[in-house]
Amino acid sequence: MTKPVLVIGGGIAGIQAALDLAEQGIEVYLVDRAPSIGGRMAQLDKTFPTLDCASCILTPKMAAVPRYPNIKLLMYSEVQEVKGHVGNFTVKVLKKPTYVDWDKCTGCGACMEKCPKKVPDEYNMNLGERKAIYIMFPQAVPRKAVIDAENCLRLNPPPEIKEKAKGPICGVCSKVCPTGAINYDMKPEIVELNVAAIIVATGAELYDARNIPEYGYGKFQNVYTHLEFERLVSSTGPTKGEIVRRSDGKHPKRIAWIQCVGSRDIRFNHYCSTFCCMAATKQAILAKEHIPDVECTIYYMDIRAFGKGFNEFVERAKKEFGIKYVRGKVVSIEEDPETKNLIIKYEDTSVSYMKKEEFDMVVLAVAVRPNRVTPTIPLELDEYGFVKLKDPYLDPVSTTIDGVFVAGIAAGAKDIPDSVIEAGAAAAKAALIAKGLIASATVKQSDESST
């Protein structure tokens, strides 16, 4: 008998794991706290080292997910409780209310157009705005609207309006919805699942660059994180792919990338975030493609171009695109209060003295951090919150709990191909348990001991 598998997180690793399991006829529950699958990769514009369009390679995979009848999507949901053991986990999942009946919603977007409330758009790293009712991004899967209850005028009206109004306020979306899908009375729902194995693919967030005061992120307008820059160059981004400065909306003429911001630093995070060297190279090339006369400089300590084709990519950036690479850690950024230009200070280690350089825009390669893994799974984590592995050499997708596997950045900083590889490996391990092919002895024993 084949039992289902739970995949937590709908990023590229979660999607790949779900697809690999579903292909084998195993039932999969795919849980994501966002209203759409896609995760961080959906925010990327291009991928290294081939400069493939990220959504062009991700969207087919995303679109494939709902076509599998044995993949059950649990969107806008969070795992609340995990009990049991390998082969027999009981999982409680909290389905947050979307206030939209997804069976009726066609994803037409009429509600989004008319909604009066604007809020910062998380998908665009708060660079743009979305409405209180929204579809996460145009290629969202499933392409369904959700109401952000916290910001909705109807569900969470500001006190001063609430006092004046007599009846319910706003309700524009329910008026314009052609299928009558809006339901303001939707309640949170708890779903109980019984699964044989769990794959944790909870992904990454960025380290808060505000903790590094010398770079002035959050204080100086033209200092960006690399994920913000990614949204800026993306054609689905807030500027439709135009690289403009936050301060004056002008095209920058000189852009600097600063590597190892908060990573490889004993004061913040010891580890290397692994993909920033390549990401910066890619972004510098993209900047050149968008604004041909832009001057791009990457400040690095070591270029870690370790993957297949990575080194060639860096060489190409230097020769073909004229990207400058300067070895030296930037120690401070100062802002010219008039022009809002940024003056960076560093030691150019090729000439061995301190230099100051002025830029129109600075992009910080901020360290990557694991998303807080649902605390209800008693996984062993390291000091940064990455999931500890059972055996980092010979069993690199197994966690310290039998039957719980991990893929993607949840277990350590890595790039897309590595995440996909791990997802496949985790799916294969989970499939063996789901099909009852291994660990039957363990299952039996623990069954006996628990009863």
Added chain:
Amino acid sequence: MTSSQTKSMQKRITITQVSEFLEEIISLGGEELLECYQCGSCTAICPITEEFNVSFRKTIKYAQFGLRERLLGDLTPWLCNVHGDCVESCPRDAKPSKILATIRRYQSIYYDWTGVSRWWNFSSLKKKLALIIFVTLLSALGLFVLYKPVLMNYISMGKFINMSELIIPGILIFAISSILLLSNAYRMYKFIGGGKDYKVGFFTAIKSILRTWLGTEKEAMKIPEKRSRILEHILIFIGLGLFIILSLPAIIYPSIYSIYPFNYILKVGRYVAAITLLIGVGSPIIKRISRSPNIHWYYKMFRHSTDWASLITVFSIALTGLLLNIFNDLNMVIASYITYVIHLGLVFSFLLLEVPFGKHNHWIYRAIANYVSARKGILRGVTHD
């Protein structure tokens, strides 16, 4: 084998040499040397590099690679004024200014031709203190034997010990100390390539170096954490300076002690010098001993035995000086006499050990390094002649 081949054979550094070198550096207090991954944060954040085109990272690299010759010829460590910004910005917690202090110790070992500096820097604090006490007692004994009849006959300062009789041993000790210090300083000057490739004129160099130096220290004074350190240093400097100035007339023209108003001026001056020194040295000693978490990391970091030896010596000189004045004013003959002999003994040991071989040679090495760097045009914004 051609001569150039022989030369390159001689210059080749073996792995054993490098590991011996590293062991030396580490035992001098550079435990963090190999932590450094050469990012250059220290050079970039340093207030000194705003003025000098130098790289502290490069100096640390020389040390990591065991490039002894290059390290000895490098004047950069002596430009470091231990502001400590590098320690706070170092992503590896390698404590660059501590490494540089270690390299300075290493350099002064090799700048010294007698070998005493090697012993001084490598021996434990206990051994150093034992030597200081030994030299002090020996000097005191010598003074006692030489001047006993004179000493016992006088009570008031000036007459208390016939200063003119001290001229000979005083000059002798001073001369030995100066010869040792100056010969080492000359060796240092040669090691760092002094006199070669000068690009800036003498007066321009002196003027610009003074302006630069005062400028950076003035900037540093604005930062509260640095201010107390600089003030302590200034107090020690003033105290020692006063001490020398007040001692000179005693040697040159001893009867000045009985001429009004100079006797009073000198007396007040001696008290001021002693108290200034006591505060200047006492404050860092207390902070180093204290276990309070509010103490700045600077005081926790510089705990090498040479630092302690220098603080303890100067503190004892100031303390005995103060006691001497008090005993003398209270007409306590025997107490004054004993204190004075010990005080002079401490001064002699300071001149013979601390000044040429210990930490108190840093002023001359720093002055030379600053001067040479200015002449070589390493200073930013100074026009070349």
